[in-house]
Amino acid sequence: xxxxxxxxxxxxxxxxxxxxxxxxxxxxxxxxxxxxxxxxxxxxxxxxxxxxxxxxxxxxxxxxxxxxxxxxxxxxxxxxxxxxxxxxxxxxxxxxxxxxxxxxxxxxxxxxxxxxxxxxxxxxxxxxxxxxxxxxxxxxxxxxxxxxxxxxxxxxxxxxxxxxxxxxxxxxxxxxxxxxxxxxxxxxxxxxxxxxxxxxxxxxxxxxxxxxxxxxxxxxxxxxxxxxxxxxxxxxxxxxxxx
Numbered sequence: 001x002x003x004x005x006x007x008x009x010x011x012x013x014x015x016x017x018x019x020x021x022x023x024x025x026x027x028x029x030x031x032x033x034x035x036x037x038x039x040x041x042x043x044x045x046x047x048x049x050x051x052x053x054x055x056x057x058x059x060x061x062x063x064x065x066x067x068x069x070x071x072x073x074x075x076x077x078x079x080x081x082x083x084x085x086x087x088x089x090x091x092x093x094x095x096x097x098x099x100x101x102x103x104x105x106x107x108x109x110x111x112x113x114x115x116x117x118x119x120x121x122x123x124x125x126x127x128x129x130x131x132x133x134x135x136x137x138x139x140x141x142x143x144x145x146x147x148x149x150x151x152x153x154x155x156x157x158x159x160x161x162x163x164x165x166x167x168x169x170x171x172x173x174x175x176x177x178x179x180x181x182x183x184x185x186x187x188x189x190x191x192x193x194x195x196x197x198x199x200x201x202x203x204x205x206x207x208x209x210x211x212x213x214x215x216x217x218x219x220x221x222x223x224x225x226x227x228x229x230x231x232x233x234x235x236x237x238x239x240x241x242x243x
Contacts, residue, residue, distance in 0.1 A: 003032045003096060003162070004079030007087050008069040010039040013048060015210060016087040018132075020052070023085075027096050032083075035073045039063040066158075066181030067174040074173060082168060086159040088210035089116075090132060092139035098205040099162045101145045110167040110197025111189070113156035114205035121157050123201060132208065139206045149203040155243045156199050158185030159209055167197055177234075183227040190235065190242055 005023060009016050016036075023034060035056040036049055040063050049057055058072050070084055081103065083096075095114065102112045115123050117135075129135040171191045178184035189199055228239055235242055 001081075001100075002030070002079045003081050003083050003100070004035060004073075004077030005032050005083045005085055006035045006037065006070060006073035006077065007085050008037045008039060008066060008073075009041055009045050009049075009087050010063055011041045011043040011045060012087060013041070013043050013045045016045060017048065018090055019085065019087050020055070022090045022092070026091050026093055031096060033077075033079060035077060037069040037073045039065070039069055063180070065176075065179035067176045067178050067184040070184075071173040071176065074168060077165075079165065081162055081164050083163075084158055084161040086209070089160055090135070090208040090210075091160075092136060092143055092207050094143040094145070095139075095205055095207055098143055098145045099202055102147070102150050102200050102202045103162055103164060105147065105150075106198070108196065108198045109164075109200055110171075110192045111156060111161060111163040112150075112200045112202050113162065114160050114202050114207050116159070116207055116209040118209040118211040119157055119159060121155060122153070123157055125203075125206070127206075135208050139208075142204075142206050144204060146204045151201045151203060153199050153201045154193065155186055155189040156201065158188075160207055161185060167192060170195060171197075175234075177230055178227050180223070181227075182224055183231045186243055187231055187234070 007019060037058045038046060039060050046059060056076060074082055099112050099114060103109055113123060115125050117127055129138055174184045175187050232239055
């Protein structure tokens with residue numbers, strides 16, 4: 001069993017390096033493949049990626065956005081499940097095993113996600129640490145698989161989003177109308193629930209999330225409103241009634 005970990009990059013090399021290095025350090029080598037979809041980085045990201053072995057790379061000549069980039073990664077993925085991971089995440093001890101334990105605990109579960117220091121949707125816990133090393137010491141004690149800490153939810157944030165392959169076959173790819181990004185994960189969660197799959201939040205699994213690295217230089221609030229309207233128009237309901 002192997003997980004295809006899909007990471008989109010668009011500059012911010014220092015975060016991408018931390019993310020990929022943490023995967024290699026805290027995940028069993030045989031348990032995953034890494035697929036990086038680069039959206040036209042010009043900060044040395046491509047040069048660094050070219051030197052990394054055992055990583056599938058897709059280089060786009062323009063920034064195609066998050067939904068389409070994810071779809072490109074999914075199409076070349078070989079894993080029994082797909083994990084969408086933001087490049088500003090640092091993974092931790094037992095993270096993937098814990099998520100898999102929940103994902104495969106029931107046929108009805110379609111996707112799972114962890115908690116973090118920086119996330120909306122009730123996926124944040126209040127925790128303080130002074131360094132990444134301190135964070136890893138915390139997570140090593142925290143990340144103990146415990147089904148009593150699995151909670152069913154209506155939506156999961158796509159910063160670290162593990163989905164069964166057979167669910168993707170039934171639901172389809174991400175809706176690219178939400179390009180460049182935001183609310184495509186909400187839409188996907190709605191689509192999964194519509195055909196009977198459950199979503200679980202794994203409160204026994206913590207990863208570090210810097211948060212919104214790729215969007216800090218965009219008109220972020222305007223984009224949120226535009227894509228929220230697209231979601232409501234697609235489903236014919238207000239957002240609070242959808243999720």
